[in-house]
Amino acid sequence: MATPQEPEPDWVRVRASGKINLALRVGGVHASGYHPLATVFQSVSLFDEVSVRWAEPNRFTVSVVGEQADQVPCDDRNLAVKAARLLAQHYGPARLGADIVIRKTIPVAGGMAGGSADAAGALLACSVLWDLDTAPDELRTFGAALGADVPFQLMGGTALGTGRGDELMPVLSRGSYHWVLALSEHELSTPAVFGRFDELNPDAPDELDLPTEVMNALVAGDAAALGAALVNDLAPAATELRPGLARILQAGAELGALGSIVSGAGPTCAFLAANEAAAVDLSVQLSSQGLCRAVRRVTGPVPGARLITA
Numbered sequence: 110m111a112t113p114q115e116p117e118p119d120w121v122r123v124r125a126s127g128k129i130n131l132a133l134r135v136g137g138v139h140a141s142g143y144h145p146l147a148t149v150f151q152s153v154s155l156f157d158e159v160s161v162r163w164a165e166p167n168r169f170t171v172s173v174v175g176e177q178a179d180q181v182p183c184d185d186r187n188l189a190v191k192a193a194r195l196l197a198q199h200y201g202p203a204r205l206g207a208d209i210v211i212r213k214t215i216p217v218a219g220g221m222a223g224g225s226a227d228a229a230g231a232l233l234a235c236s237v238l239w240d241l242d243t244a245p246d247e248l249r250t251f252g253a254a255l256g257a258d259v260p261f262q263l264m265g266g267t268a269l270g271t272g273r274g275d276e277l278m279p280v281l282s283r284g285s286y287h288w289v290l291a292l293s294e295h296e297l298s299t300p301a302v303f304g305r306f307d308e309l310n311p312d313a314p315d316e317l318d319l320p321t322e323v324m325n326a327l328v329a330g331d332a333a334a335l336g337a338a339l340v341n342d343l344a345p346a347a348t349e350l351r352p353g354l355a356r357i358l359q360a361g362a363e364l365g366a367l368g369s370i371v372s373g374a375g376p377t378c379a380f381l382a383a384n385e386a387a388a389v390d391l392s393v394q395l396s397s398q399g400l401c402r403a404v405r406r407v408t409g410p411v412p413g414a415r416l417i418t419a
């Protein structure tokens with residue numbers, strides 16, 4: 110692994126948030142290998158920092174520091190490198206190169222789209238570093254070529270995702286929600302969870318209803334209604350592959366969470382609290398049970414990938 114370097118003034122820095130899915134409805138798998146989704150994303154205040162500086166043409170390096178850094182590949186498999194290469198390929202392969210440093214906080218393979226956040230961060234940071242003047246819509250198109258969650262990670266806030274999850278519409282959301290996240294010791298493979306979903310749901314529909322209950326609760330700013338409406342079709346598959354998740358979800362419910370959900374394909378679990386004080390209580394009690402690697406308190410919605418200005 111390359112020696113991590115601390116970003117300095119000649120670096121462009123971007124802060125990229127993690128996401129949870131407040132609703133995740135999943136249909137039958139397409140020939141492309143992807144599943145149709147009807148999902149409501151919300152960005153939450155757990156951030157990776159992606160910094161980039163000029164490197165010689167066609168040179169792309171990445172180093173990763175922070176939580177679980179040793180679990181992130183530091184070569185061309187890294188999604189931030191793929192993102193930088195994709196932009197360079199389009200705008201000037203003979204001219205553009207970048208050194209990338211990622212400071213990780215979002216769990217790796219945790220169901221919070223951390224890799225997609227890093228790709229979104231790298232797209233935005235490189236477009237600014239290289240002065241490309243790329244419009245937000247164009248960046249989202251590059252993002253969709255990298256992964257289904259990348260367009261949302263550029264946008265942030267609260268949004269309805271359809272198609273593969275990459276066709277986005279902002280969702281009106283009143284107020285700020287207090288979440289407690291239970292982070293898992295181990296990763297969970299997203300393709301493995303979708304694969305188990307296919308086995309459990311051989312008759313999953315092609316057309317999905319929109320998650321109107323979740324959207325109505327968000328418009329009303331009603332945390333109790335949102336807690337009751339949280340839904341994730343991948344939860345049974347994720348819980349089968351990681352039986353410990355069932356105990357964590359149960360613990361959150363017993364400790365008074367308004368709602369409990371597996372985030373995306375897991376294994377991170379998210380608990381909705383009524384307010385900040387309730388979230389503090391819940392996080393302290395959940396930590397003391399020792400069921401997970403770490404507990405984090407976050408709020409949402411927050412913006413997606415954004416420049417950090419001095």
Ligand code: C5P
Binds near residue numbers: 143145273300
């Ligand atoms: O889009 P991304 O590459 O991040 O997705 C990771 C994996 O998740 C895909 O390779 C696929 O197995 C699964 N996936 C899916 N349907 C979606 C989104 C992701 O099957 N709509």
